[in-house]
Amino acid sequence: MADQATQLRNIMQSQGVNRPRARVITVTSGKGGVGKSNVAINLAIQLRKLGQRVIILDADLGLANIEIMFGTVPKHNLSDLIYQGKNIREIITWGPMEVGFISGGSGITRMSQLDREYLTYIITNLAELDAIADTVIIDTGAGIADSVMEFLVASGEIILVTTPEPTSITDSYSLLKALNQHTRFSRENTVIKVVANLVSSDNEGQILFNKLNAVVARFLKLPLTYLGAIPRDQALANAVMQQTPVSMANPTAKSTRAFERIVGELVGNEELKNSRRGMAAFFSHIIGGRNGAVWQ
Numbered sequence: 001m002a003d004q005a006t007q008l009r010n011i012m013q014s015q016g017v018n019r020p021r022a023r024v025i026t027v028t029s030g031k032g033g034v035g036k037s038n039v040a041i042n043l044a045i046q047l048r049k050l051g052q053r054v055i056i057l058d059a060d061l062g063l064a065n066i067e068i069m070f071g072t073v074p075k076h077n078l079s080d081l082i083y084q085g086k087n088i089r090e091i092i093t094w095g096p097m098e099v100g101f102i103s104g105g106s107g108i109t110r111m112s113q114l115d116r117e118y119l120t121y122i123i124t125n126l127a128e129l130d131a132i133a134d135t136v137i138i139d140t141g142a143g144i145a146d147s148v149m150e151f152l153v154a155s156g157e158i159i160l161v162t163t164p165e166p167t168s169i170t171d172s173y174s175l176l177k178a179l180n181q182h183t184r185f186s187r188e189n190t191v192i193k194v195v196a197n198l199v200s201s202d203n204e205g206q207i208l209f210n211k212l213n214a215v216v217a218r219f220l221k222l223p224l225t226y227l228g229a230i231p232r233d234q235a236l237a238n239a240v241m242q243q244t245p246v247s248m249a250n251p252t253a254k255s256t257r258a259f260e261r262i263v264g265e266l267v268g269n270e271e272l273k274n275s276r277r278g279m280a281a282f283f284s285h286i287i288g289g290r291n292g293a294v295w296q
Contacts, residue, residue, distance in 0.1 A: 001249075006101065007176065008269070010023050011054045018131050020278075021130050021278030021281070022055075022129065022130045022133045022134060022135060022136045022278055023134065023135045023136070023157070024135075024138065024155055024157065024278065024279060024282050025043075025136070025137050025138070025155075025157050025159060025266075026137075026138040026140060026151055026152060026159070027034070027039060027137060027139050027140065027159045027161065028136065028142070028148060028151075028152060028158060028159070028160055028161070028164065028169030028175065029160065029162065029168075029171075029175075030142065030143065030144075030160075030168060030170075030173070031143060031159045031167060031171040031176055032142040032143070033141050033142075033160060034161050034163045034165075034168050034182065034197055034198070035052055035163070035197045035198060035230070036139065036140075036142065036161045037060070037066055037069060037139050038069065038139050038236070038245075038246075039159070039161050039197060039230065039259075040056060040066070040139040040197055041056065041066065041069055041070070041099075041245050041257060042246060042247045042255075042256075042259040043137060043159075043162045043261075043262065043263055044053070044088075044099045044135075044277060045097055045099060045247040045248055046070065046247055046259050046263035047098065047134075047135055047266075047267075048055070048079065049097075049175065050101035050267060052134040052135055053100075053132065053133050053134045053277075054099050054100065054133060054134065054135050054136075054137065055099075055100035055102060055129065055133040055135075055136045055137070056095075056099060056100065056101050056102070056136075056139060056167065057091065057102045057104060057136060057137070057139065058101065058103050058104055058135045058137055058145075059138050059139060059140050059141065059151055060104075060140060060141040060142075063194045065139070066101055066103075066139055067101065067103065068218070068235060069240065070095040070096065070101060070243070071094055071243035071244070072095060072101075074091075074093040074094075074101065074102075075216060076091040076103075076104045077091060077102070077103035077104060078091065078092060078102065078103070078104050081122060083127055084203045087125055087128075087131070088125040088128050088129050089128075091103075096244065096245060096248055097248065100104070100133065102138075104148070111128055114235075122283070123280050123283065123284060126279045126282075126283055127278070127279070129280075130278040130279050130280060132265040135190055135238055136279055136282075137194055137283065138151055138155065138282075140152070141155050143171070143175070144174060144175050148175075149178060149179065149182055150286050151183045152179050152182075152185075153179070153182050153185045153186075153188070153285070154229050154283075154286050155282065156189055156190055156191065157190070157191050157193070157209075158190065158191070158192045158261070159177070159193050159194075159195055160167070160172055160176070160192060160193070160194050160224075161195050161197050161228065162194060162195070162196060162208065162209050163196070163198045163199070163208075163211065164196070164198070164199055164200075164204060167188065169208065169211060169212055172194075172212055173212065173215055175194070176185060176216055177219075177273040178221045180222050184229045184285075187222060190222070191225065192222065192224050193224070193227040194209050194212065194224055194225070194226055194227060195227050195228060195230065196226075196228070196230070197210045197229075197230045198230065198231075199230070199231055199232065202227070202229050202231075205228070205229025205230075206226070206229070208229075209224075209226040212224070213226070227266070228261055228265060229258060230252045230255055230258045230259065230262075231258060233246070233248070233253055233255035233264065235250040235253035235254070235255060235256070236255040238250075239253075246259075247260075274293050290294055
C-alpha cells in the first residue's frame with residue numbers, strides 16, 4: 001500500500017538522521033537442528049565479554065529456543081508492545097550476563113496490518129532500542145519460509161550456520177538461492193558470513209565452506225565470507241542440558257574458544273560500518289516491503 005509506505009518514510013525521517021544505530025546481525029540456517037540458536041546466544045555472550053550491550057530478538061515463530069537455552073520465560077513479547085501499550089524496555093527479558101532478549105511472537109507477522117498511530121509507536125520504540133544496544137542479534141527460523149526471507153532481505157549482515165551433513169549443505173544452498181532470487185534482496189548492501197558448526201576439526205570446517213562457496217560462486221555469483229568453525233564438543237552439549245551458554249559454563253572449552261575467535265573476527269572486520277540500518281529501519285524495511293516499498 002503506497003500510503004503506508006509514505007507514512008513509514010515520514011516516521012523514519014522524524015526520528016532524526018543523527019540517532020544511534022545498532023549493528024544488526026541476522027543468524028539463520030537452511031535447516032533446523034544445526035545449532036543456530038546456540039550460535040546466536042554464545043556470540044551474544046562473547047560480545048558482552050567485550051563490553052558491548054547486546055539484545056537477541058527471537059524471530060523463530062515456531063520455536064522458543066532462545067528462552068529455553070536461557071532458562072527463562074519472557075513475560076512479554078513484541079505483540080505486547082504493539083497492542084498492550086508496553087514500551088520497548090518493558091518487553092526485554094534480561095538473561096545471563098545482562099544479555100537482553102525479546103520474544104517476537106505473533107507480533108512480527110501482524111505488523112503489516114498496523115495503522116499510522118501504531119506504526120509511529122512501534123518505530124519510535126524500536127529507535128530507542130537502537131540507543132540501548134550496540135548489537136542486536138536476530139535469530140530467525142530455519143529454512144526458506146516467507147517470514148525468514150523477510151528478515152534476511154532486511155538485514156545488511158547475515159550469519160549462515162551450516163554443518164558437514166550433506167542435507168545441511170544442500171539446504172544452505174537452497175536458502176541462499178531463494179535469497180538471491182528475492183525481489184528485494186540487495187547483494188551490494190548485504191554481507192553473508194558462514195559458520196561451520198559441529199565439525200571435527202578446523203580443517204573440516206574450511207573444507208565445508210569451500211564446498212558451499214564453490215557451488216554458490218558458480219551458480220549464484222554470490223560472495224560468501226568464512227567466519228570460522230565451531231567444533232563438536234561435549235562441553236557444549238553439557239551446557240545445553242544445563243540451560244547455560246557454554247561461553248559461561250566452561251570458559252576453556254574448545255567451543256568457547258571458537259566462539260571467542262569468531263567474535264574477534266566480527267568485531268575486527270565489521271563491514272558496512274557507515275551503513276548500519278539499525279532496528280527502526282530494519283523493521284520499516286519489513287513492513288514497507290510487504291506493501292511494495294524498498295528500504296535502504
